[in-house]
Structures are given as structure tokens and as C-alpha cells.
Amino acid sequence: MNKYEQNSEVISLTQALMRCPSVTPKDAGALDLLQQCLEEIGFTCHRLTFSEEGTPDVENLYARYGTAAPNFCFAGHTDVVPAGDRDAWSVDPFDGTIKDGMIFGRGAADMKAAVASFAIAAKRVIERSDGKFDGSISLLITGDEEGPAINGTQKVLNWMQEQGEKIDHCIVGEPTNPSEMGEMVKIGRRGSFTGHLTVTGTEGHVAYPHLADNPLPHMAAMVTALDNLVFDEGTEHFQPSNLEFTTIDVGNRATNVIPKSAQATFNIRFNTHHTLDSLDRTVRNLLDSVAADRNCRYELVSQKNSSPFLTPEGHFSGLVVDAIEKRLGRKPVLSTTGGTSDARFIKDFCPVVEFGLISQTMHKIDERASVADIEALADIYSDILESYFR
Incomplete structure (x- = not known):
């Protein structure tokens, strides 16, 4: 994680992931990098490649720290959409360039920064507790969210069920905020x-x-x-x-x-x-x-x-709202607007909400995210974990 000299671990890891041109369905080393980071923390990692006729093979990662319940899961993806007209970009779309307090490149908003925030939040909580807390932390990361979504999250969840792996609550790190950090948490989808x-x-x-x-x-x-x-x-x-x-x-x-x-x-x-x-x-x-x-x-x-789904307001969504309000001084709206995500598969296994970065530039030329927002996201995920296991 220290290969790229930046101000924080989460930014370094974000840049490293962005420098893997993992245009769906190619992995381009992104999962290798994440797996190495998680294994250094103490996670047990499972690399899962799934196939189906007429679709490309897809690599996925399920990683877990601990064996006890409850199991708190972060879910997301390392695949990205194509860069499009590379000459129209102001930077190399796969370099993770930082300028004017923003990190530019494909996956900055959607959603390599959130994946990096998952890992760093888990690391912080594990280190602060000396690895002693009642429960487990897991990451479910697919390379098929931007593609057909056939050989990704859905099949990982089925594999987990076959292995007796149960998750109790899940946060998906998709970009949920329309224009400002902390505006919106998704508690369902149409x-x-x-x-x-x-x-x-x-x-x-x-x-x-x-x-x-x-x-x-x-x-x-x-x-x-x-x-x-x-x-x-x-x-x-x-x-x-x-x-x-x-x-x-x-x-x-x-x-x-x-x-x-x-x-x-x-x-x-x-x-x-x-x-x-x-x-x-x-x-x-x-x-x-x-x-x-x-x-x-x-x-x-x-x-x-x-199918549509709704995670009812309650203790779980309250943890997320409280962590956002604590860090950003803003109480987010609980919403079901927008498109769809892999939460549509996870909702069949446990309560799930979505919270990530600002969505304005995802899939666009010069996709970008604020360095301060990424660092805040890692802080918020850390606070959620600490409250969850308290």
C-alpha cells in the first residue's frame, strides 16, 4: 500500500487500485492487490472464478476476518466501465492523478475509492481492538458489477451459502450522494x-x-x-x-x-x-x-x-446515519431513488444499505472524487464498524 507516496493509506490504496485497468470483465491485477492488502491485515481470502456459457469468466473475492457472528460485510466491485475517448480526458484515466484536491481516473467515484475505504476501515478497527471484537468483518468484491452481473455477486452469495458462510448486515459502497458528501443513504431500490x-x-x-x-x-x-x-x-x-x-x-x-x-x-x-x-x-x-x-x-x-426491496429503518440504518452525521455534520436522506446495484442480490441474504461517494462524475470523462471525501468515507466506515461491534 505504500508504493505510491500520498498523505494517507486510503488514498494510496485507491490510487493503486485505479492503476489496475480493470475494465469489465478484466481484473488487471486489482483483486491481487486487494487480496494482498487484506491478507496482511489477517483476512482469509477466497478467490472465486465463475463461468456461464455466453458470458466471460469473472474473478471475485470473498475475504473474512474472524469466525464468530455477527458477520458485517462490505460489498462492492473492482471492475470499471471503459474510459471512452481517452484524448478527451485531462489526465491518464488509469493513473489516479491527484490535482486540486481531487483524484481523477476511472473508478474514482465508482467505486475503487470505496473498496479501498472498506479495507482501511477494517484495518483500523482490527488494529485498535488488537483483533479482539465479538464478530467478523468480511468483504465481498466482484469483477462483474459493470458487466452482465451473472458471474459475480449472485454466484458468490450462492457459494457462501453452500459453504455455510452467513452475513448478518451489509453495506454496499456504490456512489449514493447526488452532489454533496453525506446527502443520501440508499435503503432500497426499485x-x-x-x-x-x-x-x-x-x-x-x-x-x-x-x-x-x-x-x-x-x-x-x-x-x-x-x-x-x-x-x-x-x-x-x-x-x-x-x-x-x-x-x-x-x-x-x-x-x-x-x-x-x-x-x-x-x-x-x-x-x-x-x-x-x-x-x-x-x-x-x-x-x-x-x-x-x-x-x-x-x-x-x-x-x-x-424485484424492488426495502431495508426498514431501524438500528442498522441508524448506525450509518449517526456515523455520517458525526463526521460530516449532516443527516442524510434515506432514499430508494436511482438505478439498481448488486444490493438487489444481497437483500435476499441480509439487511443491506448503500453509502459511498458523490455520483456526479461516475462513468464520465474525467471521473473524479475529492481526496477529503474519500478520507471521510474511510472514517465513516470505521465508525460504523466500531459502533456495530460495541
Whole structure:
């Protein structure tokens, strides 16, 4: 960790991780570096490579200090998205350059700094207690969060269950703060349902429409009906569910040919008023009605991505809020907004919340994070651990 001369261990480790160009699904040495750091502290590490046909092999790491319960887990990922146009960056995206109090590079916000903060927080608590506290600390780190998310966290959790490894509470270190450190803790996430809709007609010449069946007006009617759906008005913790179209395609370049078919894809982000199966029924019933009115044919392929979840407010979320307020003087909002994360898998095994850095620059050119924010994050994680085991 001392290879790079910086002011603190957490910044040194963050830079070292960022200098591993671990663009998903490649590891590029990031897990080796983290494993070495954790083993020096006294963690027992398990490297887990998972495979599935049609997807790349992915390396993962599960590390644990101690054997007793309760087991407090930090979860995150070392894979990052591609750098994009490297000439547009003001720095090398894989160098971890520090300037003007900010660390620049891919993974600064999402989420190598949080992974480094996990390790340093654990080290501090272990050293301060001389390794004597009632419980265990673990890290679940995947290389597949930015990819298909097939050979990562979900399979690690299944492996843990087979090995009798139980986690009792978990923090995921995704960037949760919209604009200032300490603004927001995620205590749940909306579910995700994707629909791939195909409407089939009969191809023909535009001058002879009676000999064809144009699928485009049928598709337009179905798109309008779906767009007009009002699912709910939200809940105490969740915003209203929404459906958004992401593409409508015909692939017809001819101006005098009625196409045979049209395709559209939509995604529904939904709250706890619904389930994946109930949404599937709602959408199909609506499309059946439109198809019957218009005497047309359609096919819907449903992709049931994830269910919504909520970690109820209580002692666990209170520990996180108190640690943030202590360090930053700000009480965070408990929220379920935003996209999804690997917390959607962890929630089936234990209560989980998410707290990390500011999200404004993740996946962007010149992704960056404040050095002071990273150091504060490590302090907050340390405080949470100490309160948890007190």
C-alpha cells in the first residue's frame, strides 16, 4: 500500500487500485492487490472464478476476518466501465492523478475509492481492538458489477451459502450522494422489468395497402397505450413506478415498402406495489386488448431483471446515519431513488444499505472524487464498524 507516496493509506490504496485497468470483465491485477492488502491485515481470502456459457469468466473475492457472528460485510466491485475517448480526458484515466484536491481516473467515484475505504476501515478497527471484537468483518468484491452481473455477486452469495458462510448486515459502497458528501443513504431500490415487443404484419407495396397489413400503426397504438399507463402514485419510501421506451425499430430503408414487422423495447422501474409477475400480467392484458381492437399480432418477451426491496429503518440504518452525521455534520436522506446495484442480490441474504461517494462524475470523462471525501468515507466506515461491534 505504500508504493505510491500520498498523505494517507486510503488514498494510496485507491490510487493503486485505479492503476489496475480493470475494465469489465478484466481484473488487471486489482483483486491481487486487494487480496494482498487484506491478507496482511489477517483476512482469509477466497478467490472465486465463475463461468456461464455466453458470458466471460469473472474473478471475485470473498475475504473474512474472524469466525464468530455477527458477520458485517462490505460489498462492492473492482471492475470499471471503459474510459471512452481517452484524448478527451485531462489526465491518464488509469493513473489516479491527484490535482486540486481531487483524484481523477476511472473508478474514482465508482467505486475503487470505496473498496479501498472498506479495507482501511477494517484495518483500523482490527488494529485498535488488537483483533479482539465479538464478530467478523468480511468483504465481498466482484469483477462483474459493470458487466452482465451473472458471474459475480449472485454466484458468490450462492457459494457462501453452500459453504455455510452467513452475513448478518451489509453495506454496499456504490456512489449514493447526488452532489454533496453525506446527502443520501440508499435503503432500497426499485425493481426493473424490460419488455421486448414485436408487432408482425404483412409486407407489401405502399401503393397497394389493401394487400398488406402495416405493423407500424399497430405498434404506435401499443406504444401509446403503454405510455399512458399509470401504475401507482408511489409509496412512503418509493417514487411512482414509470415505464420508458428505449428504442423503436423497423430497419426499413425503402420508402415504397410496407415493412413486415416493428420492434420496441421498454423498461419499467417499479416500487413495492408490484411484482415482476404482476407487471407481466398488466402489460400483456393491455397489449391483448389493443391487439383485439386492431386485429393484429404481437409477441412480448419479458426480461424480469430484479424485484424492488426495502431495508426498514431501524438500528442498522441508524448506525450509518449517526456515523455520517458525526463526521460530516449532516443527516442524510434515506432514499430508494436511482438505478439498481448488486444490493438487489444481497437483500435476499441480509439487511443491506448503500453509502459511498458523490455520483456526479461516475462513468464520465474525467471521473473524479475529492481526496477529503474519500478520507471521510474511510472514517465513516470505521465508525460504523466500531459502533456495530460495541
